[in-house]
Amino acid sequence: MSAEKKEVIFKIENLKTWFPITKGAFKKVVGHVKAVDDVSLDVYKGETLGIVGESGCGKSTLGKTVMMLEKPTDGKVLYNYDGEFKDVTKFNKHETFEFRKKVQMVFQDPYSALNPQKKIYTSFEEPLKVHGIKTQEEREAAMQKVLKMVNIQPDYLMRYPHEFSGGQRQRLCIARALEVMPDVLICDEPVSALDVSIQAQVLNLMKDIQKELNLTYLFIAHDLSVVQYMSDRIVVMYLGKIVEVADSKALYDEPLHPYTKALLSAIPVPDIHNEKKRQVLEGEVPSPIRKPSGCAFHNRCPNCMEICKTVDPAMLHRGKEGHMVACHLYDDKVERES
Template identity: 75%
Template sequence: MNGEKEVLFQVKNLKTYFPVKEGLLKKVTGNVKAVDGVSFEVYRGETLGVVGESGCGKSTMGKTVMRLLNPTDGEILYRMGGEMKDVAKFNKKELFDFRKEVQMVFQDPYSALNPSKKIGEAFEEPLKIHGIKDQKKRQEIMDRVIQMVNLRKEYLLRYPHEFSGGQRQRLCIARALEVNPSVLICDEPVSALDVSIQAQVLNLMKKIQHELKLTYIFIAHDLSVVQYMSDRIAVMYLGEIVELADSKSLYREPLHPYTKALLSAIPVPVINSGKKRIVIEGDVPSPINKPQGCPFHTRCPQCMQQCKTEKPVLLDRKGEGHFAACHLYSREEIL
């Protein structure tokens, strides 16, 4: 099925390291390996969910793909003008054009809007930057996108503090849609909202995606939200993708022990459902000194000797696009 789809993003061995500096001379003594060798593809029109514990590197990965952070290594290929181009090598003009096609919705709607500016001013600024000089045209675009997120045009005359959290997030989504992007990178867009408001925003995002034929990279730590929104899901642990599959396969038959533990933590609204919780012992290792072998072996209940010395490769374990980086599934089983 994926072979019939157009690849929009192709990320290859992406790494984002932050140097650790110590002493008076600020000597680099190590690196925080926030994203450490991530590879994946995003197809036009789909939603790729990215999930994992806090600190796993999912938000850093999203910001690096957007080029808000510069990658340490790897390629970020994006389809522009019919050909795949490396975003990491874009000059200022190319990056400007890329930012028009790929927009980001941030986690905190409170800090995403300038409290000293009216909503209309915040909306008008990106339109001016992207060359829409006619004030009437700008007003038409602002009116259209704010109505698209089920808010009234007169809200453009108000300040951010006059809105609820859900309304602010809808305003942030509307502002991202002003320049007609192809992709929205959503960094935990509903995690700061109440559950009832989350449902409204998620349904709105699905509706807008269908109407505008958008592609989403949807980053979250809430597994239920990711399941609802995503066509495919990448599970991250300690800066690496440990499992990647379509949503139904991942939730029906997870392969990696870490994914199984995450899914077992989803609350079930049934008393005595018989669902058994898999508790992960220990703490997440430091991203500065990652363990040798499999990054999860220090906490894995099924750890083998091979896991401690040999790093598993993310491979299609079933021949159906269900990738996992785990020694529990041998190469012979793949073939």
């Protein structure tokens, strides 16, 4: 299906999330950590959009900003309300509360996502009370419905979090996020804390739930094999910016950006006789406080040109449909000048 025929559920426009750096007793702002820096992106209904990059690239902050857990510095996050796009960054308290029914988040660490002092029943019941399900019968029916989806016995509700394994806790966190029947799940490294065998179970479960409920996933991860398995499209981030967006197969078969190529070369090959050539990046990751001029990747890029040091590359359509890259190597005008 072409991009024109897909229904957009989120439009992210020029989004910035900067964290102020203060100094002195009067907390004078002396700089900013530019965690998300001018990100524009469409998210299509029913897809899994993978977001990858090194630690500190801003992918988790992007997810939290879309969820409005972090306040954006600038830009828009437009959500599709039955064909009408509304900017959630301008919502008041009541509108944000209603928005949370449509967009939920699954966090990285299942051990800290559940209150250790409360039984699972209490942790599951509170969100339903808050969102207006008044009778105990309705709440218990909703709890049993989502527990069935994640293959957890209903009588486990009376246990405490420490009585569950890591995989069971993460399935409980997924179930709790599904209680209000959201349209979008933002998954922030949902399997990184789990064993590999358990990861596979949780990922397959998430795929089944997505089909059953027609969910949209924003799937944030650093494990490129996991992202390849889960995602329909993939966004590659570097130092707060998007450097490449592509269909999952196209990105892995024909990566364009030098940073993407280096990331993919790091994926281990399960064959001792097939030695993979690594593209090892030299140099240090620049500080998000003092970003270099031009392309932020130029000090580590093996293909760096003079223009890369001064001019920030724009996103260009290259390769197959929907494949976009921010790199001067693919700018025809630059190629003619060089």
